[in-house]
Amino acid sequence: MADFDLAIIGTGSGNSVLTPDFDGKRVVIIEEGTFGGTCLNVGCIPTKMFVYAAEVATTITESARYGIDSQLTGVRWPDIRDRIFDRIDPISAGGKTYRERSDNVTLLTGHARFIGPKRLQVSTGEGDVIVTAEQIVIATGAHPMIPDVIAESGVPFHTSDTIMRLPDLPRRLVIVGGGYIGAEFAHVFSALGSEITLISRSSALLRHLDTEISEAFTKIAGQQWDVRLSVQIEDVTATGGQISLRLSDGGVVDGDVLLVATGRVPNTSGLDLAAAGIDVLDDARLRVDDYGRTSVPGVYGLGDVSSEHQLKHVANHESRIVAHNLAHPQDLRPFDHRFVPAAVFTHPQLATVGLTEEEVVELGLDYVSATQHYSGTAYGWAMEDTLGLCKLIADPNTGLLLGAHLMGYQASNLIQPLIQAMSFGQRVTDVARGQYWIHPALMEVVENALLKLGLS
Ligand SMILES: Cc1cc2nc3c(=O)[nH]c(=O)nc-3n(C[C@H](O)[C@H](O)[C@H](O)COP(=O)(O)OP(=O)(O)OC[C@H]3O[C@@H](n4cnc5c(N)ncnc54)[C@H](O)[C@@H]3O)c2cc1C
Ligand SMILES: NC(=O)c1ccc[n+]([C@@H]2O[C@H](COP(=O)([O-])OP(=O)(O)OC[C@H]3O[C@@H](n4cnc5c(N)ncnc54)[C@H](O)[C@@H]3O)[C@@H](O)[C@H]2O)c1
Numbered sequence: 001m002a003d004f005d006l007a008i009i010g011t012g013s014g015n016s017v018l019t020p021d022f023d024g025k026r027v028v029i030i031e032e033g034t035f036g037g038t039c040l041n042v043g044c045i046p047t048k049m050f051v052y053a054a055e056v057a058t059t060i061t062e063s064a065r066y067g068i069d070s071q072l073t074g075v076r077w078p079d080i081r082d083r084i085f086d087r088i089d090p091i092s093a094g095g096k097t098y099r100e101r102s103d104n105v106t107l108l109t110g111h112a113r114f115i116g117p118k119r120l121q122v123s124t125g126e127g128d129v130i131v132t133a134e135q136i137v138i139a140t141g142a143h144p145m146i147p148d149v150i151a152e153s154g155v156p157f158h159t160s161d162t163i164m165r166l167p168d169l170p171r172r173l174v175i176v177g178g179g180y181i182g183a184e185f186a187h188v189f190s191a192l193g194s195e196i197t198l199i200s201r202s203s204a205l206l207r208h209l210d211t212e213i214s215e216a217f218t219k220i221a222g223q224q225w226d227v228r229l230s231v232q233i234e235d236v237t238a239t240g241g242q243i244s245l246r247l248s249d250g251g252v253v254d255g256d257v258l259l260v261a262t263g264r265v266p267n268t269s270g271l272d273l274a275a276a277g278i279d280v281l282d283d284a285r286l287r288v289d290d291y292g293r294t295s296v297p298g299v300y301g302l303g304d305v306s307s308e309h310q311l312k313h314v315a316n317h318e319s320r321i322v323a324h325n326l327a328h329p330q331d332l333r334p335f336d337h338r339f340v341p342a343a344v345f346t347h348p349q350l351a352t353v354g355l356t357e358e359e360v361v362e363l364g365l366d367y368v369s370a371t372q373h374y375s376g377t378a379y380g381w382a383m384e385d386t387l388g389l390c391k392l393i394a395d396p397n398t399g400l401l402l403g404a405h406l407m408g409y410q411a412s413n414l415i416q417p418l419i420q421a422m423s424f425g426q427r428v429t430d431v432a433r434g435q436y437w438i439h440p441a442l443m444e445v446v447e448n449a450l451l452k453l454g455l456s
Pocket of ligand 2: 178200
């Protein structure tokens, strides 16, 4: 008999697998890092707490346009940082204590790797522990990818894992990477007073977004930060506390602190998955089917280690599905990845769901599209908004939305009724005219964009 009914590797979304279905089961959870994983400790939650502080600072610096003169007279970085981590660190510690005290759960601290299909070796501080389990969940997440030119330079650098705990606000921050993390930290640090240089090898920032949005955002970013596009890093050096990056276009960028945000690699390589016969995809993701099953029966995967979406709401969804499937192997449920939304909490905010216009064209679909600017609504006038927009793409034959793409204040909230419409198959006209829209709320941007599609 195996030592445990269930072994879970990783305490991020893996920790949420333990629904009441497992109350009577013998469970082991293995964690090599901080209890609670990325989102809680070094990801979504602390970053968005910093973003909120950045929004407050931006409100102050931009107040003059409303006839209110104000000045940002000081930013107490240590207080901002400590407000955040004094709140988060105890949540991680509390979650760990709760698991340690559970009657049916054993928590092992250390690195897990497979030594057989249902057999793990865990390297703990007190030596190796062998664990066998009937079912195993791999929820090991992902880690920052560091380009060789930086890794091999010997120059000190930060990733999102460490940058939020800096002792002081840097005067000049150089960010490598024009994706989610680069765009969010550029906003945070610049709003708080750092000079930002953002380096991207692409010709636009946040390239995965609809081109209209990506191009508009790239233009705005260039007005806020020193943005270097379409460049490779040739060389990185550090002298006397100053970091210099030589770029492929001949430019040189200097800064006090370097942040690397060039994507995250699934944590599969340290698991010795071959020893268990578990398949890995070419992009290093764990291969799972629609039910979260790996190539070995009884072994499941979820979240960043296996998902094509490195997003917490996706990891949470997958964790709920895997929890069900572990407990009900005769009644398997599939993941639902039809309409996965995402938001980038930069300035201005970005939010997206469904197909981009480029994807619709590539698929050869019939479509109509409409763009409503915030400035064309009453609330937009109140805000003196010049940047915000909501772009919708719909199928004129079915009347259904194909994609929604927003940029501007509260885009991450405004998009929700559109996600709902897509998820429940609601037609554009029904959503636009089958309900009241509160006047003059900012949500009228969405109502007007739906109407502008001109569908009946
Ligand atoms: C800076 C940042 C901001 C983000 N912001 C957002 C956001 O606003 N919204 C959003 O939706 N998503 C956001 N994300 C993404 C989100 O954090 C991840 O998608 C999510 O946390 C993944 O959860 P997970 O459970 O798959 O992995 P994780 O939470 O990373 O958990 C994996 C755990 O496994 C442990 N582990 C790994 N290998 C082993 C091993 N061999 N043995 C033992 N333990 C192991 C790790 O220590 C870790 O604790 C952000 C990510 C980052 C980095
Ligand atoms: N708000 C959110 O939901 C949120 C926030 C942060 C992170 N995340 C998740 O975390 C993931 C990782 O974020 P990220 O910003 O690190 O990755 P990303 O994939 O969003 O962006 C990576 C960027 O680095 C660039 N890049 C890659 N390799 C490079 C190299 N060798 N040299 C120079 N540039 C290079 C890419 O062109 C891209 O601009 C995201 O994809 C997202 O899924 C989500």
